[in-house]
Each structure stands twice: as C-alpha cells, then as structure tokens.
Amino acid sequence: VQLQASGGGLVQAGGSLRLSCAASGRTFNSYVVGWFRQAPGKEREFVAFITWGGGSTYYADSVKGRFTISRDNAKNTMYLQMNSLKPEDTAVYSCATRQLGGSVSSYYRKESYLYWGQGTQVTVSS
Numbered sequence: 001v002q003l004q005a006s007g008g009g010l011v012q013a014g015g016s017l018r019l020s021c022a023a024s025g026r027t028f029n030s031y032v033v034g035w036f037r038q039a040p041g042k043e044r045e046f047v048a049f050i051t052w053g054g055g056s057t058y059y060a061d062s063v064k065g066r067f068t069i070s071r072d073n074a075k076n077t078m079y080l081q082m083n084s085l086k087p088e089d090t091a092v093y094s095c096a097t098r099q100l101g102g103s104v105s106s107y108y109r110k111e112s113y114l115y116w117g118q119g120t121q122v123t124v125s126s
Helices: 104-108
Strands: 002-006 009-012 017-024 031-038 045-051 057-059 067-072 077-082 091-099 120-125
Touching: 002 091, 017 031, 017 091, 017 120, 031 104, 045 067, 045 077, 045 104, 057 067, 057 104
Parallel strands: 009 120
Antiparallel strands: 002 017, 017 077, 031 045, 031 091, 045 057, 067 077, 091 120
C-alpha cells in the first residue's frame, strides 16, 4: 500500500487549503483512511477519518465545522478540505490507512494505522 499526500502550503488565517491523499496498491473498500497532524514540539494528533466503502466520517472537535473529509473512489484519492484556517492549524499533515475492524474509537488512534504517507506542511500565518 502506498499513500501520497499533497496540497500543503502557506495561507493566511481565514483562508482555505485542500489536501489530497492518493492511494495505491490494493482495493480499499474495506479500509478506513485518516488524516493526522503534528505541530512542532507536539505529538501527532488525529484530525479526521473516512471509511472508504461507506463514507462514514468523524472529526476531531478542533476542526469540526471547518474541515471536510471526502473521497473519490474512482481516483482512489481522499481529500481534506480545510476552511477558516487558524494559526494553530499549522502542522505537518499526514494520511494513513488501515483495515476496518475493531471499535470505531480505534480509528482515531494513530497507533492503529499500519500504512502512512509522507507528510505535507501546512502553515497558517496570522
């Protein structure tokens, strides 16, 4: 399984960015894909996940209402639309995937994800 994240950049507070995560290597219908972020000096934290087949989504409270996760099954690509960005959203954003199974709460634990893409830097200036 390979994941390729892209779309990061520098944006002013209040602006928007769309991150992409292109997946390859197998059929992902029974997988869940998550976005995580890591700010300097902080631990990697959960942002959002989507189940590839059913499209169920879940968001961290810090991004709820501002970020939207979606997927394009035909392109094997998952997106994270980020609106109303804040300086505290500055971080390296990474996508990851794992098979469905276990409790839903496990889907926002970074330790449960097996495959990771490289990160993409998002910087929000004030």
